[in-house]
Amino acid sequence: MPRISPRAAVNAASKAAYEIPQPIPTPSTPISAMINQRAIPQEASEELAAFRSKAPKPKPEPPTPSPRQRHRQPPPSSASQSTSPPPIDFTSFIPREKFEISTSLPRSYFLGHHNAALTRMRQALSNVGLILEVRDFRVPISSWNPLLEQSLSSTSAGVPRSRIIVYTKRDLAPPGQMSPHGHPLPGTQPPSNVIRNLKNFHQPPKVNNVKSMIFLGMGVHSTSLQELLKSIKDVAREIDSLTGLRVMVVGMPNAGKSTLLNRLRSHSLHLGKAAKTGAQPGVTRKLGTPVRILAGEDSNDPDTYGLGEGVFIVDTPGVFMPYVSEPEAMLKLALVGCVKDGIVPSVTVADYLLYRLNQVRSTTYIERFGMRAPTNDVHQFLRAAAKRTGKLRRGGDESLEHAADWVIQQWRRGNLGRLLLDEVTLKKLDEAMQLAREPSLSMNQARKREKLARKERNDAKRAGVTGEVA
Numbered sequence: 001m002p003r004i005s006p007r008a009a010v011n012a013a014s015k016a017a018y019e020i021p022q023p024i025p026t027p028s029t030p031i032s033a034m035i036n037q038r039a040i041p042q043e044a045s046e047e048l049a050a051f052r053s054k055a056p057k058p059k060p061e062p063p064t065p066s067p068r069q070r071h072r073q074p075p076p077s078s079a080s081q082s083t084s085p086p087p088i089d090f091t092s093f094i095p096r097e098k099f100e101i102s103t104s105l106p107r108s109y110f111l112g113h114h115n116a117a118l119t120r121m122r123q124a125l126s127n128v129g130l131i132l133e134v135r136d137f138r139v140p141i142s143s144w145n146p147l148l149e150q151s152l153s154s155t156s157a158g159v160p161r162s163r164i165i166v167y168t169k170r171d172l173a174p175p176g177q178m179s180p181h182g183h184p185l186p187g188t189q190p191p192s193n194v195i196r197n198l199k200n201f202h203q204p205p206k207v208n209n210v211k212s213m214i215f216l217g218m219g220v221h222s223t224s225l226q227e228l229l230k231s232i233k234d235v236a237r238e239i240d241s242l243t244g245l246r247v248m249v250v251g252m253p254n255a256g257k258s259t260l261l262n263r264l265r266s267h268s269l270h271l272g273k274a275a276k277t278g279a280q281p282g283v284t285r286k287l288g289t290p291v292r293i294l295a296g297e298d299s300n301d302p303d304t305y306g307l308g309e310g311v312f313i314v315d316t317p318g319v320f321m322p323y324v325s326e327p328e329a330m331l332k333l334a335l336v337g338c339v340k341d342g343i344v345p346s347v348t349v350a351d352y353l354l355y356r357l358n359q360v361r362s363t364t365y366i367e368r369f370g371m372r373a374p375t376n377d378v379h380q381f382l383r384a385a386a387k388r389t390g391k392l393r394r395g396g397d398e399s400l401e402h403a404a405d406w407v408i409q410q411w412r413r414g415n416l417g418r419l420l421l422d423e424v425t426l427k428k429l430d431e432a433m434q435l436a437r438e439p440s441l442s443m444n445q446a447r448k449r450e451k452l453a454r455k456e457r458n459d460a461k462r463a464g465v466t467g468e469v470a
């Protein structure tokens with residue numbers, strides 16, 4: 001029997017299948033018989049079977065469906081049930097209730113250029129009529145910097161300066177905190193509740209200089225950009241200055257300030273990028289020159305009335321707070337990329353991510369890393385990630401760190417499940433407001449306070465233990 005190549009076998013088989021005249025079905029022809037009548041020449045069929053058995057199986061890399069899609073998918077047929085992996089079972093898995101945080105965790109990322117920027121911002125304030133305060137929607141409370149609030153919120157005469165709070169990265173928060181079966185998870189908040197709480201909390205008279213609150217994300221949220229431009233116009237008209245309005249965009253590092261400036265300019269004036277952006281904190285190092293985002297008054301265009309010479313935005317470097325009093329907030333800020341990578345060890349950040357993913361019973365990492373079950377063990381999690389990406393090297397630690405960096409980047413891009421990291425209740429917001437009103441501590445003062453608190457905690461613990469023994 002002459003040998004033919006596998007490719008020729010495939011061609012012959014498919015050609016034969018299409019060239020064989022199809023019998024005209026009669027009412028008595030069974031459907032299965034009609035389907036099987038596409039005969040393949042035996043010679044080609046044997047070669048094809050041999051080729052198929054030798055060919056490496058394609059790696060299954062199914063796109064990870066969202067919990068809602070998964071919910072809608074039809075149940076697998078009994079044939080596929082025997083080959084597909086068993087469904088991920090979270091019922092027998094107990095996620096960690098608490099994340100143990102080392103006392104040596106860094107609690108600050110307040111750099112020299114942050115302090116210098118703050119001084120320059122204060123000096124430039126006399127021309128500024130509106131502050132655009134940018135916060136990351138995934139950490140709406142933790143990315144609230146009281147230092148900015150205290151330094152910039154009022155004029156030298158003590159008059160509150162108008163503020164608009166913009167929550168960015170809405171697209172990276174979950175559409176709803178749901179279990180894989182589509183039920184809300186106990187203890188989680190749907191983003192709509194978070195938005196409602198934030199809006200209610202910032203209503204005047206509680207916070208009397210917040211003009212509006214906007215929730216922005218990449219892609220589909222351009223109506224919010226329109227809404228933001230309208231709010232800015234309203235402030236400009238209120239001030240009604242011949243020279244127009246100067247806006248300062250401020251916020252924590254990497255919150256999306258420069259991106260916001262570029263988006264406003266592009267949306268309103270169809271002009272290209274004016275500010276440099278990047279996925280790491282510290283991209284903007286100096287106060288920018290004012291960039292126009294709204295055209296000046298034009299007698300032929302009623303939409304520009306009251307805008308004077310137009311509206312201009314000044315970009316600023318991200319400013320971190322001198323000290324993060326809540327250790328978990330530092331982990332959240334490191335996870336979202338507000339703190340430079342490496343300040344908090346990446347394995348610790350990845351461990352915190354794993355803890356949070358397990359709390360909401362996210363199955364994405366299990367599916368993506370080809371794991372059989374959820375885990376609370378960060379090394380197991382990272383080894384599975386490293387195997388998946390081919391980054392596993394002999395010797396352990398180094399490759400685990402690489403894997404941790406990779407896992408964190410994947411989550412930041414929205415590829416490993418989306419999380420809202422702060423609990424946004426009115427109580428929590430009240431506490432954050434109290435904190436914002438306290439005079440901000442210097443790094444040394446804050447350290448001293450923390451040391452004292454730790455000593456008191458340890459003393460109390462020791463006294464408790466001694467008491468029990470006695």
Ligand SMILES: Nc1nc2c(ncn2[C@@H]2O[C@H](COP(=O)(O)OP(=O)(O)OP(=O)(O)O)[C@@H](O)[C@H]2O)c(=O)[nH]1
Nearest residue numbers: 169253254255256257258259277278282283284318
């Ligand atoms: N997915 C998503 N990414 C965003 C959004 N806004 C900003 N980004 C990204 O976040 C990263 C940081 O954006 P920047 O605008 O450079 O942040 P910044 O606040 O100016 O940062 P610094 O200048 O370092 O303080 C960039 O990679 C942006 O593409 C958003 O709404 N959604």
Ligand SMILES: [Mg+2]
Nearest residue numbers: 257258283284
């Ligand atoms: Mg910037």
